[in-house]
Amino acid sequence: MGATSTETNMADPNATALARYRNDFLKEVEERVEEGPWVKMCMQCGVCAGSCPFGPHWEHSPQKIFMMIRAGKRDEVLRSDSMWMCTSCYNCVVRCPRQLPITQIMHGLATYAHRLGLAPKLQPTRDFSLQFWDNCTRTGRVNELKLTMGVYFKDGLAAGIRKGWEMRRVALGLLKSGRLNPFELFGGHRCKDQKGVAAMLKKAREIEEQRKRAPG
Amino acid sequence: MARKEYAFYPGCSSQLKASASNYLTSVNAMCKTLDVKLTPIPDWNCCGASIGYAGAGELQRHVLNARNFALAEAHLPGQDVVATCAACWLNARESKEKLHGSAQLLADTNEALKEAGLRYEGKADVRHMVEVLIEDFGYDELKKPVVKPLEGVKFAGYVGCQTNRPFGIAGESFENPLYLDKLVETVGGEALTKYDQKVTCCGGALAFSEPEKSQKQIRDIVEAAYDQGADMIVTPCPLCQANVEVYQSEINQRQGTKFAMPVTYYSQLMTVAYGGTAREAGLDGHLIQPVKLQELAAKK
Ligand code: SF4
Ligand code: SF4
Numbered sequence: 001m002g003a004t005s006t007e008t009n010m011a012d013p014n015a016t017a018l019a020r021y022r023n024d025f026l027k028e029v030e031e032r033v034e035e036g037p038w039v040k041m042c043m044q045c046g047v048c049a050g051s052c053p054f055g056p057h058w059e060h061s062p063q064k065i066f067m068m069i070r071a072g073k074r075d076e077v078l079r080s081d082s083m084w085m086c087t088s089c090y091n092c093v094v095r096c097p098r099q100l101p102i103t104q105i106m107h108g109l110a111t112y113a114h115r116l117g118l119a120p121k122l123q124p125t126r127d128f129s130l131q132f133w134d135n136c137t138r139t140g141r142v143n144e145l146k147l148t149m150g151v152y153f154k155d156g157l158a159a160g161i162r163k164g165w166e167m168r169r170v171a172l173g174l175l176k177s178g179r180l181n182p183f184e185l186f187g188g189h190r191c192k193d194q195k196g197v198a199a200m201l202k203k204a205r206e207i208e209e210q211r212k213r214a215p216g
Numbered sequence: 217m218a219r220k221e222y223a224f225y226p227g228c229s230s231q232l233k234a235s236a237s238n239y240l241t242s243v244n245a246m247c248k249t250l251d252v253k254l255t256p257i258p259d260w261n262c263c264g265a266s267i268g269y270a271g272a273g274e275l276q277r278h279v280l281n282a283r284n285f286a287l288a289e290a291h292l293p294g295q296d297v298v299a300t301c302a303a304c305w306l307n308a309r310e311s312k313e314k315l316h317g318s319a320q321l322l323a324d325t326n327e328a329l330k331e332a333g334l335r336y337e338g339k340a341d342v343r344h345m346v347e348v349l350i351e352d353f354g355y356d357e358l359k360k361p362v363v364k365p366l367e368g369v370k371f372a373g374y375v376g377c378q379t380n381r382p383f384g385i386a387g388e389s390f391e392n393p394l395y396l397d398k399l400v401e402t403v404g405g406e407a408l409t410k411y412d413q414k415v416t417c418c419g420g421a422l423a424f425s426e427p428e429k430s431q432k433q434i435r436d437i438v439e440a441a442y443d444q445g446a447d448m449i450v451t452p453c454p455l456c457q458a459n460v461e462v463y464q465s466e467i468n469q470r471q472g473t474k475f476a477m478p479v480t481y482y483s484q485l486m487t488v489a490y491g492g493t494a495r496e497a498g499l500d501g502h503l504i505q506p507v508k509l510q511e512l513a514a515k516k
Contacts (some may be wrong), residue, residue: 034274053417085426087419088267090381094390103382105410107269114270124425126270132421133264133271137280192259194347196332200283201276204328211324 014116022141025074031211034108035101048092048102053084062092062102065109076117083110084125137201218253220352223288223340225308226261227301229454236301236454238501242483243300243345249361250353254298257288263307267421278321280327281311285342286334297342300483302378302453308342309383329333346452346482347385350395356401358496363491365404365516369508370443371485372411372449376456376462380415391415399482400450403489411441418459427463431470434463438477447508448478450485457481477494478506488513 021028029036042063050063056134060068061083086106093102110126113119119126191197224242229236247254260289261284264277272280285308286298293425302429316338343351349358373396379385385395392414397407416437419430437460441449451457461479484506487497494513499506 009485015235023389053433054422054426057429067357067466085429086420087417087420087422087430089377089420091377091417093382108274110269111272119270125267128421128425129267129270133268135272137262137276192260193332195333197261197280197283199331200279203331204275204279204324205273207324207328208273216464 012035012117014118017116023072025072025077026070027070028074028111029109029112033105033112035104036108038100038105039066039069041098043098044092045097047095047097048100051095052085053087053091058085059080063108065106073120075118077109078113078116079120080113080119081123083118084120084123086110137197219251220348221253221255221295222298222348223292223295224254224256225288225297225299225304225342226256227282227299227304227454229301236457238498239300239454239457239459239481239483241496241501242300242481242492243335245487245492246483246490249492251359252348255292255295255445257284257297258291260284261286263301265303265307265421268457269353275321275328277307277393278311278314278325282325282329282336283332283334284308284317285312285338285340286329286336288340289337290334292506294341296348296352297340298345298348298438300345300454301407302344302443303334303455306383307376307426310336312342313458318337321346331467343454344379344385345378346395346399349399350385358399358486361491362403362489363510364508365488366400366485366489366512367404369512370406370407370408370445370447371400372408372444372446373400373414374411374437374441374449374451374456374460374479375414376451376453377415377417377420378455379452396450396452396482400485402489403485403487408441408444408446411440411444413447417460419494420459423459423463427466430459431463431467432461435467435471435473438464439473441477442475446477446504449479450480450482452482454481476504478502478504478509480509484509 017028017032026039029039043066044063046063047147049063051058052058052061055061060080065077065080065082086103088107090103090105096102110119114126226240243418244254261280263284264272264280268277287298289503299307301306315336322336322338329336375396376391380393383392384390385393390468400407411417413436418437419426419433423430437449449460451460451470457479463468464475464477467473484497484499488509492509492513494500497509497513499510499513
């Protein structure tokens, strides 16, 4: 896929985005973030704010985040830890009087922040999310053991062993009941047409980047 | 020919030796009794789950789900796709709705699918196994094969999030869905209808990345089951099952509780009520033994 000539500075996507949208953060969200065009529909009723299972751990509720987007608080929103607290429970979505797809917007904002390099470092859910995707797309199916090991060892070997040790009862239990297969580490479940899966995902990424780059 | 046939999407957690393999075992036994033929979609792939978002783009997620639909349409024409996992069902259904709402997205998806030699036609529907039971059979039909009613066993019906929101089961409310309790009663068990953590989130995939925050949720879910005098929890979701069962020992250790509340699947209840063995019901796959069900299964 040939790069379009309008934007060459792909090295720093954040600088590119800043140059393009200047102070119009709402427009940036509308064009770049999944389901972004819905943000302006929020009527600030606050129903979503009381719906999150990890509510006390959200510095900014979805309602506040939508308000901050409209107020142009770009840095505060994109560097926020809040969106990463979303458990995809869809509690807010079924209650919102304006029917905003809040879950997707939270995931979309988090993903966008991650791609711009602004997401908080060492955010555990970000790490897990990336590993999950990597794990599922490498073979087309999720390998639960590799996934679990990856999460434990992300902070290095010693921390990983400590964590694994803390969780040994869980792992041993799963092993004994036949629900965790150690041989997954050496291959395990996968799609036969891994090549096709990889090719279609690569193509999808290219198409999406092309669309997001097109003048809005 | 079987009474009903479906294109089956088992999902990653139901694979052999994976965390919900006993769910699959019991679904197979239940379907055998009901004369349902489940043919796995050849070479199905992961749905991307809700948690894969940071690595995935929007289109990539839809393409993954469209691939499964395309394979089902090509190999099992005319059959509905049936998922047993809440997340698989939700993600497939969400993708389908998006693709049907946007000609551009549909065209882009098919352009990407071409790389795998496939095409999404949008013919097959995706349904949860619970929908199949309730809509294609109905409680009366599901009751007929019961030979061993689960008399005297008290169940806290834990529906959780993703089988309930945002789509849910037709005709049910989001705040108090009744189908799980009705299924329990259909097979002769006692449904604890006052159980108040029915639709609480277990933390989902964040049980891995935010263990303490999730364990607080799980503690509420288990505690409320004890408050109602439950013998066990029953759920339709593999992630709920795993989280609520597996982390009880951690919670005990960290917080000094003495939790040992079994967590089972609706399909295990049905298998036992239909006269299946403990093995057929996947009752050998638990960390906390569902003793009352095991005893019933062992009884002649
Ligand atoms: S519930 Fe909907 S309308 Fe109300 S504040 Fe939240 S997003 Fe806005
Ligand atoms: S889906 Fe996410 S944003 Fe919505 S209530 Fe649940 S945790 Fe909060």
